[in-house]
Amino acid sequence: MSMTQPQKATTGELNKLSEDEIALYDRQIRLWGMAAQANMRSAKVLLVNLGSLGTEITKNIVLSGIGHLTILDSHIVTEEDLGSQFFLSKDDVGKSRLDAVGSKIKDLNPKVTLEFDNGVVECKNKEYFSQFDLIIGTELNKTRSTELNKITRSLKTPLYLAASNGLFSYIFVDLIQFDAVDEKIQSMKPTTIGKVSSNREIIDVQTYKAEDDEKIVHEKITTRNYYKSFEDMLQTATLEGKLNKRQLKKVSSLLPLTFTSLVSDIPIETLSQEKLQELVIQVCEKLGLATSNISNEYVEQFQRQTNTEFAPVSAIIGGALSQDVINILGKKQAPLNNFIIFDGITLEMRIFEL
Template identity: 60%
Template sequence: MEPSSITSERLSKDEIDLYDRQIRLWGMAAQARMRSAKVLLIGLGSLGTEICKNVVLSGLGHLTILDDTLVQEEDLGSQFFISGGDVDSLKLDSAQSRIQDLNPRVELSFDTQSMESKTSDFYKGFDLVIGTELSTKQMTMLNELTRKYNIPIYLAGSNGLFAYIFVDLIQFDAEDEKLKGSQPTEKGQISTNTEVIEVRTRHDEDDDKKVFEVIKTRHYYKSFQQMIKTASLKGRLNRRQTKRLSSVLPLTLALLQTEDEIGKLNSRKLKEKAVVTCLQLGIPETVLDDTYVEQFTRQEGVQFAPVSAVIGGSIAQDVINILGKRQPPLNNFIVFDGITLDMPIFEF
């Protein structure tokens, strides 16, 4: 993935001064890519609000926000771009001036049409798409379009103290480096969806005895629909890892697989669905803790600001990573357990 007008276009002195701290973290090239990228964010709920804040402050070039919803009373506790006087107004109409004030250098577009009203051509002009709090049907359709146009996508949702991120970069090459050890890194497959395709060395500019390995990895991704249908951990976890596995994984996948019943599931029905998901994953149903099942059922679809902050920060940081092509990206399903604060990554 290459942003539309990225490249050699230099950052101005004002931009370098403004983004000095983050340039020190991820480099000038990554910042230039951020400035040139065109990103679509769908949904300005609690998660979308956090993602929006982070990418706007980071110096993104162009952000389009698509949201056709009205401000509700329950939004006020989890979304900081709106206030009590905005209830029953279009969310984007209420939030846009506050978003623009974050960073006037970012070109913003606010679209109050529904996602369903958009033709497939609408998505062609974006370098990256982020969808938040969408239905399984919407996520499947959106991911089909992003694959059609070879556009990376992040999908995220939350259920109270629990949340998930799905990533599909289709195929992505990244570079990272580390001090060269006694055992050099070899080319070849290193995990289900990742392989090392190139290894080269470089000497430290100040200390010629210090040698680094520059490692180029290639990451392959499944579509959202593929992931839902084929997610499996069979033969990949030892006893200790299985014991540490959170109930959040099978509960989240079960909910995504039973969209027609969302809002109608009681804890008994959700557990029945999650038991079937455990069978698909190849993990024992004893992973399901009844306390988690009850809490997950009660919090289905609830947006909780602290959880959104964690998920929004993680997505924004990974967006920066892939634009800079410096560190391996997330691949491909992440769940967040707000009780234990664990956030494991599952490579399906």
């Protein structure tokens, strides 16, 4: 599915929601409308890995009434999982994750078609991934992420990647190219066509008058979002020219740390602190950040908490990622673009265009 093409007809009889669905989804239809809800119902989504983050994403998109969700996961439940995944109970330790929680997911919303796949992600071919309108990968390492992204790019399928390291977490988005339509009241300065940031460009502005008030002018703005592949982003990302000096100073150590964990060929939890510091400094230089941005406390905690799942962080990242999935499937609100970092200490969550 090419994301620049409009989705299937939004008001055809086939797409009409039943009264049942309208009653169940009442509180969200009032937010995004019937058409968006109907669009969501026709979408097929793949989620790779059902950890803490995967569980949160599953909960959100199943509740919201996505049409079809496939979950691919080959893990066995460990005791440690019990501390971060709410579908699991003690008796599940030793079972496959999907066997343990499948029925609970079904019970969440019987209207959603679910498929559970105990297979291994690296054994799946392009044809397998081509069944889906959108793919979400969680807790994947750099190699898996890069390979999955290569496939989604070749299929022109939108991809979301996310992982967390204790209190710290990120989301990567690749919608390849996506046109978002926004409507707002015209301000003193009318919106003009042209680039608005490194990854976004306004390609069309239509104006119209409000139905009930002739004096108010509305604008319908189409913004084209450009995306990079995961690999490309890791290699070429820089903040130079995107942020001013003051803004650059305020960038948290988390950005270079997260990047370091993604570009390093050796898992960072096995590195000495000195070696890690050294790598972080290199990344800072590439990103155009001063090394004064690095806090030792953060380096230490980031390393200590690497690959640790924490429920409230999963809830926040899972919530943000799911909402963006819902938005692009329902064609509402501008999508994320393209790298988001969350800091669970300061509760800061920045969106970087890299």
